[in-house]
Amino acid sequence: MSIQVEDLHYTYSSGTVALQGVSLSIADGERVAIVGQNGAGKTTLVRHLNGIFRATGGRVLVDGQDLAGREIAELARTVGYVFQNPNEQLFARTVRAEVEFGPRNLGYDRARRDELVDWALTATRLTEHATSHPYHLSLAERKRVAIASVLAMDTPVVVFDEPTTGQDHAGVRDVSEVIAQLHARGRTVIAITHDMDFVAENFDRVVAMAQGRVLADGTVHEVFADAEVVAGAAVEAPAMMRLAQGLGWTESVTTVERFVAVLAR
Amino acid sequence: MITVDKLGYTYPETARPVLREIDLNVPSGQFLGVVGPSGAGKTTLAQALAGYIPHVLGGEVTGRVEIGGLHVVDTPLPDLVTRVGMVSQNPFNQISGAKFTVAEELAFGLENLGVPRQDMLIAVREVLRRLRIEHLAERSPYELSGGQQQLVALGAMLVMNPDVLVLDEPTSQLDPAGSRLVFEALGELRSRDITVVLIEHKIERLAEFADRVVVLVDGELRMDGPPGTVLAAPELVEWGIGHTRFTTAAVRAGGRWPSGAALPVTLDQALAGFGGAR
Amino acid sequence: MATLDFYQAGRSRVHGWNPVTKLSLSLTLVVTAFALPVLWWPVALLVLVLLPAVLASGVQRRFLATMSRFLLPVILLLFVIQGLFYPGGGQVLLTLGPLSVHADGLLFAARTALRLVVLTGSFLFLLLTTHPGDLMTALVARGLPPKISYVVSATLQIIPAFRQRAQGILQAQRARGLRTDTGLVSRVRALVPLISPLILGALSEVDERSIAMEARAFGSTARRTSYTVIPDSTAQRLARWLMLLAALTAIALTTTGVVS
Numbered sequence: 001m002s003i004q005v006e007d008l009h010y011t012y013s014s015g016t017v018a019l020q021g022v023s024l025s026i027a028d029g030e031r032v033a034i035v036g037q038n039g040a041g042k043t044t045l046v047r048h049l050n051g052i053f054r055a056t057g058g059r060v061l062v063d064g065q066d067l068a069g070r071e072i073a074e075l076a077r078t079v080g081y082v083f084q085n086p087n088e089q090l091f092a093r094t095v096r097a098e099v100e101f102g103p104r105n106l107g108y109d110r111a112r113r114d115e116l117v118d119w120a121l122t123a124t125r126l127t128e129h130a131t132s133h134p135y136h137l138s139l140a141e142r143k144r145v146a147i148a149s150v151l152a153m154d155t156p157v158v159v160f161d162e163p164t165t166g167q168d169h170a171g172v173r174d175v176s177e178v179i180a181q182l183h184a185r186g187r188t189v190i191a192i193t194h195d196m197d198f199v200a201e202n203f204d205r206v207v208a209m210a211q212g213r214v215l216a217d218g219t220v221h222e223v224f225a226d227a228e229v230v231a232g233a234a235v236e237a238p239a240m241m242r243l244a245q246g247l248g249w250t251e252s253v254t255t256v257e258r259f260v261a262v263l264a265r
Numbered sequence: 266m267i268t269v270d271k272l273g274y275t276y277p278e279t280a281r282p283v284l285r286e287i288d289l290n291v292p293s294g295q296f297l298g299v300v301g302p303s304g305a306g307k308t309t310l311a312q313a314l315a316g317y318i319p320h321v322l323g324g325e326v327t328g329r330v331e332i333g334g335l336h337v338v339d340t341p342l343p344d345l346v347t348r349v350g351m352v353s354q355n356p357f358n359q360i361s362g363a364k365f366t367v368a369e370e371l372a373f374g375l376e377n378l379g380v381p382r383q384d385m386l387i388a389v390r391e392v393l394r395r396l397r398i399e400h401l402a403e404r405s406p407y408e409l410s411g412g413q414q415q416l417v418a419l420g421a422m423l424v425m426n427p428d429v430l431v432l433d434e435p436t437s438q439l440d441p442a443g444s445r446l447v448f449e450a451l452g453e454l455r456s457r458d459i460t461v462v463l464i465e466h467k468i469e470r471l472a473e474f475a476d477r478v479v480v481l482v483d484g485e486l487r488m489d490g491p492p493g494t495v496l497a498a499p500e501l502v503e504w505g506i507g508h509t510r511f512t513t514a515a516v517r518a519g520g521r522w523p524s525g526a527a528l529p530v531t532l533d534q535a536l537a538g539f540g541g542a543r
Numbered sequence: 544m545a546t547l548d549f550y551q552a553g554r555s556r557v558h559g560w561n562p563v564t565k566l567s568l569s570l571t572l573v574v575t576a577f578a579l580p581v582l583w584w585p586v587a588l589l590v591l592v593l594l595p596a597v598l599a600s601g602v603q604r605r606f607l608a609t610m611s612r613f614l615l616p617v618i619l620l621l622f623v624i625q626g627l628f629y630p631g632g633g634q635v636l637l638t639l640g641p642l643s644v645h646a647d648g649l650l651f652a653a654r655t656a657l658r659l660v661v662l663t664g665s666f667l668f669l670l671l672t673t674h675p676g677d678l679m680t681a682l683v684a685r686g687l688p689p690k691i692s693y694v695v696s697a698t699l700q701i702i703p704a705f706r707q708r709a710q711g712i713l714q715a716q717r718a719r720g721l722r723t724d725t726g727l728v729s730r731v732r733a734l735v736p737l738i739s740p741l742i743l744g745a746l747s748e749v750d751e752r753s754i755a756m757e758a759r760a761f762g763s764t765a766r767r768t769s770y771t772v773i774p775d776s777t778a779q780r781l782a783r784w785l786m787l788l789a790a791l792t793a794i795a796l797t798t799t800g801v802v803s
Contacts, residue, residue: 073720091740194441234442
């Protein structure tokens with residue numbers, strides 16, 4: 001499902017300007033990473049995609065339809081949103097009930113619910129914890145419960161806000177696997193993250209933000225090759241890109257896979 | 266300086282120990298990285314070093330933890346706080362609530378210790394500068410983003426100038442430039458002879474900044490040594506800790522990584538090894 | 544932050560006064576207004592002291608708006624009830640069917656209303672012109688136990704922080720399709736997913752919070768120092784002694800029956 005953001009502005013009631021003219025067009029099935037400085041407006045931007053924030057200027061269209069005036073609960077059918085802090089959403093007595101909450105709200109029938117919940121639990125490696133109380137799990141596991149609870153809603157667009165924070169290597173690999181599965185199902189995936197190697201390995205496109213504006217928008221290589229963008233967005237190029245640059249290579253290299261392939265030539 | 270001798274710990278109302286037979290000596294001024302998969306007991310170890318176990322969290326401690334010659338279990342917490350400071354994962358919970366601005370929040374610990382005002386002013390200004398948060402000095406700590414709150418939580422400990430600083434993923438919500446800044450600031454603490462114990466998933470940063478790395482798996486110390494050796498060990502993959510991209514690249518490069526050369530864990534090492542490969 | 548909303552930052556001289564001076568002023572106004580049973584006395588306090596102080600600090604708009612919002616309904620009710628039902632009676636001013644309005648009742652209502660205006664106005668003036676942090680710092684410097692100051696400061700800040708979190712939870716659950724807008728049943732049903740994360744979250748954070756306070760040496764027995772210095776002056780110290788004297792005089796005059 002496509003997304004259009006047109007000259008989006010957002011100013012908090014306190015007067016703090018968070019977004020000052022963001023335009024973005026995301027095609028159906030794209031995997032887009034949003035990176036940038038703390039306070040650049042990344043979260044504010046993606047919270048417009050499911051109506052949590054309402055533009056104070058400009059507009060947002062999902063599947064060609066203006067979001068103005070539409071309910072968050074209604075938009076939940078289209079855009080799934082995994083919040084950064086799982087503690088702000090987990091409430092059920094078991095992991096399974098937690099994951100089932102979304103699909104139930106959306107009125108999916110029993111068979112579809114079961115199928116989706118099973119898939120979401122498997123994808124997040126939580127099947128063995130299905131009957132545990134979410135608060136008996138570690139923070140990293142709770143974070144995966146939050147991801148599963150949104151996956152099970154089976155939305156065409158899934159937004160993640162810093163999905164790898166606090167995850168160990170295996171946890172990050174799980175999130176990568178989830179994104180790959182969503183991609184295989186033709187979903188649009190948007191993620192905010194501070195992990196640039198995770199970006200290089202899982203996303204087609206990078207949007208770098210600073211001070212409420214889009215600083216750069218392009219492939220991983222395009223965005224990180226620009227030293228001014230890297231400095232302006234307070235990021236670092238992915239490890240393999242720094243290595244290839246240091247070696248004086250001219251090829252586009254952002255991942256280990258690509259590095260090894262180029263090396264073998 | 267930290268001396269840990271056969272440390273074991275079991276949480277209240279549980280049977281299985283979270284830490285088992287930990288032996289660890291960390292000299293003054295050393296920057297020690299602690300890695301391990303989720304649930305290995307890393308946070309518990311940090312809390313034991315800081316004295317929160319058993320003083321605040323209860324539970325059963327066996328063995329000994331000494332900080333600068335003080336026996337942690339027998340020392341009341343107020344006497345420990347000038348020796349050891351801890352920055353935990355959730356920055357929101359570390360804001361005292363007693364103060365209305367970031368500058369006052371940073372000074373709070375010093376006020377409680379009765380440090381003269383002139384010294385406080387200097388210490389607070391220094392930390393604001395070092396963490397580049399001068400622009401936040403007059404803001405409310407509650408209005409900050411998670412990343413900014415992490416910097417304030419770190420600053421609140423730095424300002425107290427403890428002999429040992431224990432940090433549990435202190436940069437998880439920071440952008441890469443902010444995280445690098447924090448690692449640099451921690452690296453500079455060597456010159457003040459402050460011991461740093463850092464729990465971190467970002468092993469590429471540890472490879473660059475730490476003097477030494479220990480691996481905690483299932484409550485036990487499995488490995489201990491210089492970052493170059495420990496972080497390149499093949500077992501790390503099987504333990505769910507993983508390798509840096511530089512290490513993985515060299516492993517996958519097979520014959521194109523110079524035979525006999527140690528596997529790289531930093532950019533510089535990778536550049537040196539791959540430099541003649543093509 | 545909603546709880547801090549009372550405080551209106553400004554650069555007036557009144558803002559610069561030591562919070563204890565402003566607190567003394569408020570207390571003196573209230574004590575004398577209640578102690579002296581003279582009808583015109585609260586009026587004099589309002590006109591000669593409180594209103595000039597409010598005007599000098601530039602907070603008059605918020606002052607008048609808040610006062611009328613809080614007090615008008617109370618005062619109106621006071622006059623109606625006391626006018627009609629004041630025991631004793633006195634001269635009947637007006638008869639409305641079975642009800643009659645008595646002069647004594649109206650007098651009592653006026654006296655109470657004026658005192659209420661002084662009470663509310665004095666403290667509103669204090670809150671509007673004094674940052675709660677400065678007030679706490681100034682009081683701790685004068686011997687208020689830091690624990691009490693902490694409870695006040697933390698409450699003022701953590702409540703808005705929790706309100707913000709409650710808002711975050713509401714958004715997170717709506718983003719999972721929770722409807723809170725369709726009738727009573729759905730609203731009641733929506734309470735569990737909204738309230739339990741708030742409570743579970745707060746409970747799971749108790750340990751970490753107490754650790755955070757310990758880590759900052761809050762349990763220390765050292766003699767505390769203060770980072771923030773609250774300005775004071777000889778004139779203000781003198782003023783505070785005079786105000787104390789005035790309050791004591793008012794109490795003495797009333798209890799000895801000199802003024803009645």
